[in-house]
Amino acid sequence: xxxxxxxxxRDRTHYGFEEKEKKWQGPYFFIQAADCQLGLIQRYLEKNPxxxxxxxIALTKxxxxxxxxxxQKPKFFVICGxxxxxxPAKEPALRAEQEKDLKDILxxxxxxxxLVCVCGNxxxxxxxxxxxxxxxxxxxxxxxxxxxxxxxxxxxxxxxFWFDSxxxxxxAEKQDQxxxxxxxxxxxxxxxxxxxxxxIPWFLSDYEEEATVYFTLRPEIRQKWLPKFREAGVKAxxxxxxxxxxxxxxxxxxMVTTTAIGAQLGSDESGMRIVKVLxxxxxxxxFPFEKFPDSVQL
Ligand SMILES: [Fe+2]
Numbered sequence: 001x002x003x004x005x006x007x008x009x010r011d012r013t014h015y016g017f018e019e020k021e022k023k024w025q026g027p028y029f030f031i032q033a034a035d036c037q038l039g040l041i042q043r044y045l046e047k048n049p050x051x052x053x054x055x056x057i058a059l060t061k062x063x064x065x066x067x068x069x070x071x072q073k074p075k076f077f078v079i080c081g082x083x084x085x086x087x088p089a090k091e092p093a094l095r096a097e098q099e100k101d102l103k104d105i106l107x108x109x110x111x112x113x114x115l116v117c118v119c120g121n122x123x124x125x126x127x128x129x130x131x132x133x134x135x136x137x138x139x140x141x142x143x144x145x146x147x148x149x150x151x152x153x154x155x156x157x158x159x160x161f162w163f164d165s166x167x168x169x170x171x172a173e174k175q176d177q178x179x180x181x182x183x184x185x186x187x188x189x190x191x192x193x194x195x196x197x198x199x200i201p202w203f204l205s206d207y208e209e210e211a212t213v214y215f216t217l218r219p220e221i222r223q224k225w226l227p228k229f230r231e232a233g234v235k236a237x238x239x240x241x242x243x244x245x246x247x248x249x250x251x252x253x254x255m256v257t258t259t260a261i262g263a264q265l266g267s268d269e270s271g272m273r274i275v276k277v278l279x280x281x282x283x284x285x286x287f288p289f290e291k292f293p294d295s296v297q298l
Pocket of ligand 1: 035037081082120122241242243
């Protein structure tokens with residue numbers, strides 16, 4: 001079962017999917033989670049000055065075990081950012097230890113389930129530098145890319161560019177242009193629809209809500225991109241970052257925020273979301289690990 005860690009997301013795509021994935025083959029499901037964030041519980045919740053992440057190790061192992069135990073395997077497992085807690089630029093040695101432990105665990109995922117990594121603010125810094133991006137890419141692959149799966153077009157973005165791109169304006173511009181092109185592909189292809197994965201939510205429950213300083217993207221960016229997403233055929237955007245479950249709609253475009261595998265900042269329990277992709281809709285349900293099912297009815 002154990003395999004070596006490999007970066008499958010490079011050259012702006014993900015190599016875990018085959019060419020036939022461009023075609024719809026019937027309903028499928030995948031697992032979405034966020035913020036395994038090795039190190040946050042002890043550093044932030046427990047204010048323990050000794051670095052440690054045994055609790056996140058146990059929870060992330062549980063995530064992998066639950067997926068490996070499923071009777072029918074998901075099409076993929078996506079983790080929407082904050083893979084580890086230590087900022088790469090501030091604490092490189094600690095970060096390296098956390099990444100090593102995380103990769104050891106994630107390498108045990110059943111090889112038939114592609115792992116889809118998304119970068120979070122703790123993976124590239126709140127105000128990323130070029131070096132932060134390079135260090136993420138060398139560890140986990142591209143920070144933005146797209147792939148086909150089951151006739152649906154999936155787009156992974158680096159939401160940190162929309163949070164603060166002061167030090168990486170060229171790269172942020174590159175992602176924006178690339179994203180416009182992905183939306184054009186989605187709109188002009190035979191995709192059933194599109195799905196987007198990112199770390200920071202566009203909004204928590206209401207498109208019109210005020211921006212929070214930390215947990216959502218600024219309204220002017222929301223107003224620029226969400227109408228474009230909708231117009232191109234994006235059905236839902238899946239996020240993390242909030243460490244609580246949340247969600248809402250912008251017209252018929254759904255915003256889904258999933259709580260953490262690791263540290264909880266609200267009353268949710270650690271777990272993962274099962275997302276069913278049906279011929280013209282997306283259904284999803286969050287399960288704490290304790291209640292995570294072995295099988296999924298499509
Ligand atoms: Fe986080």
